[in-house]
Amino acid sequence: MLENTGLENTGPDNAGPDNAGPGDTGQAGTTNAVGLRERVREFLAGHDPATLPRPEFLRARFDAGLAWVHYPAGLGGMGLPRALQSVVDAAFAAAGAPSNNPERIGIGLGMAAPTILAFGSDEQKERWLRPLWTGEEVWCQLFSEPGAGSDLAGLATRAALEAESGNQWEVSGQKVWTSSAHAAQWGLLLARTDPDVPKHQGLTYFACEMTGPGVEVRPLRQLTGEAEFNEVFLTRAVIPDSDRIGAVGEGWRVAQGTLMNERVSIGGAALPREGGMIGSAARTWRDQPELRTPGLHDRMLRLWADAEVARLAGERLRQQLAAGQPGPEGSAAKLVFARLNQEISGFEVELAGPAGLRYSDWSFRRPESVSFYGRDVGYRYLRARGNSIEGGTSEILRNIIAERVLGLPTEPRVDTGVPWKDLPR
């Protein structure tokens, strides 16, 4: 997604629900890999993936506590360490069981679920987590606005409590860079409920039904020609107070939890050597000797070395998390990932020479999936420009590192002590 995280985002070292130790809800015999595999086997014996319809199978898996084992019992998990999840996933995959297509519901799994778990009421957890995990309800994130990118806390979408009912909010405003909005049932919405207090204090967090009246989703065409993202126009959309997440005025704190999880999920999966974008450049280098020049060779080697070192740094980050020592290095990984993708794809276009002058398709369409691979070099080059903007610009990330990690002082601020309505815009 292309949501910009604000300057004031939570430090990457904050412990979220995923970092909490295992609860005492673990059931006997399932607290290790062997026990878990046995439990999956028992489950499969009673739920044949070949005959059960997919949604039914996934719901049953959730109810058996085998959805996300680090979640609490009764909410799809068993309160086990997060590291054990891969054991369960592998056991189900080996049995040919249907998955919940995690890439399709990334925002729900990576951001909405941890936020609901940490800040939602018991009723909200019961209501939302199961269809979220099974993929029956897709979630999106309504944070950024045309006037609030890096300065997320300055956002202007207004939510006002309806005077007559007293238990419904009326929301108006515009959100932007919303991936999955066109497929989503729910949006994580950050809105201003009190313009008379300083900007961080007047925000409240909601779950917004995306299919209701007053919610209009329009595709947002990006510089690659296609539309991964959307603009969302909210015109007197109504949200019941029961869909508020956290207290009125606590929206900023809740949003920080969401953004912290965004950062964690950007760390990405373990890759083999040359598993990322560098692999495509290296293959071209090997397959087409006629493209090689001394200058490009130097760049090829620098990029290969940098990409491999970044991969090692990613491994080290995962080892830190697995050892229960989460460090701030995740924000470094995001910066390096963005820079490398941009440099490697720029290199690839040059290496391609005349072929780099061509582009596959400028037509305005919604891509089926978003991937760097299986596309031409021009697409990779263009799409990678977004990597240093989405999920917090590289400049904002450097601020966060300087202030949260290195402890350097903040710039003098003119926007934190005055009511939001009095800020220049």
Place this chain on the structure above:
Amino acid sequence: MSQGNASEMPSLLYSEDEEELRAAVRALLDDRAGWPEVLAKTETDEPYDTALWRRLAADVGCAGLLIPESQGGAGASYREAAVVAEEVGRSVAPVPYLGSAVVATAALLEAADSALLKDLASGTVTAALAVPFATGPFATGPFADGPPAAWPSAKGPLTGMRVAAPQAGDPAGQTRLRGTVAGVADALPADVLLVAADGVPPGLYAVNAGAPGLTVTPVVSLDATRQLADLTLDDVPARCVASGPVAVRSVQAALAAGAAMLAAEQLGMAQRCLDMTVAYLKERHQFARPVGSFQALKHRLADVWVAITQARSAARYAAACLASGDPDAPVAVALAKASCSEVAVHAAQECVQLHGGIGFTWEHPAHLYLKRAKSSSIGFGTPDWHRAALADLAGLPAAGRPR
């Protein structure tokens, strides 16, 4: 590309034992090698701090880290040795840890010279490998196809050292060496020099520092905290430590270990430069603000920190691969030395620049780090040298070359 996959990935973290070792080394170096002492030492005739080295070598046990317990050492590995190197780099202490406890020790371990290893482990004898400090490991090229007949290196023979004719009365087993080696690191405080001589077969020889005909001339060095020396051997008596393929492997192991542990040193230097600069920018005021609150400076330091997170992973991976004898070690060493060299130089340059005027003075320690970082980037192979090695190791041939 089967190597280096996640399934085989060694731990890139620091163990509790490694952190304990770090604390012990840091306590000693903080106490005995503060930068005013280091700076003062560089302006004396004895730039190496032999008293400090004895404490580090024998009392803390750093001299014998890599040597098996059966030969009097600590039986530790390159993982622990790298942690010590980080601390030595952090303090830029003028001690021959790298030359003796890493490079010479690695050569002797490969050559299985237990007598000399026992002396090194006890800290009573210090040794150095007599090759130019700028020599990079030669993991690839002719060595990849089997032990070569002569020392392989990028630019001709390794040292130009020759076996000379024996003299009347020479005991059996003694050899005489003739030749010169320029720019050797950690040779000045060494009691024993391990000299690589060309010839058929190539050999590795031990020469005592006091041997007749040996001249060790200090070089005015860019890095005064690791002063180099030029060696002239004029028919100097020597004992053969290894010959033929064993000698080649010994020198190769020594250079690879030197490159990997120097990378760890560079990591320590870079971290110290960052720490020093962050502390200064919090305290230094201009325009009625701490200068560290200016975004232009914060971003530069954030970039240094990011680069260090990358370099640390590369350095740890190289140490782990050497420790376990992983076949991916040549790639790991090249990555670490290329990466850490550039990060250390970057951090030291930023340290000078962001300190402003005081960073350009002789009295401020920034220049010690700048000089050590720049020199170290050449030591045991420049970043470019190591990337060229990666071209072979990763199968990314240069323009005009098939494969």
